[in-house]
Amino acid sequence: MNIWPYVAALIPSAGVGFLFYLVIKNMIEGDRKERLAHSQWEKAHAENADNSAPATDVDNSR
Secondary structure (H helix, E strand, C coil): CCCHHHHHHHHHHHHHHHHHHHHHHHHHHHHHHHHHHHHHHHHHHHHHHHHCCCCCCCCCCC
16 A cells, blocks of 8 residues: 555645644734734833823912
């Protein structure tokens, strides 16, 4: 029994499956990194907005 024709028939499918896995893995990892960067950006801008807000304890009794 010669098994090599069966192996040769399965190699393209396995290769495409492996490429699909890599693409999906990188998409998910990229999305995770983008969400992390966006949350850090929002946190930094929220801190800057809090620091640059005008003081509200001004005495306007004149």
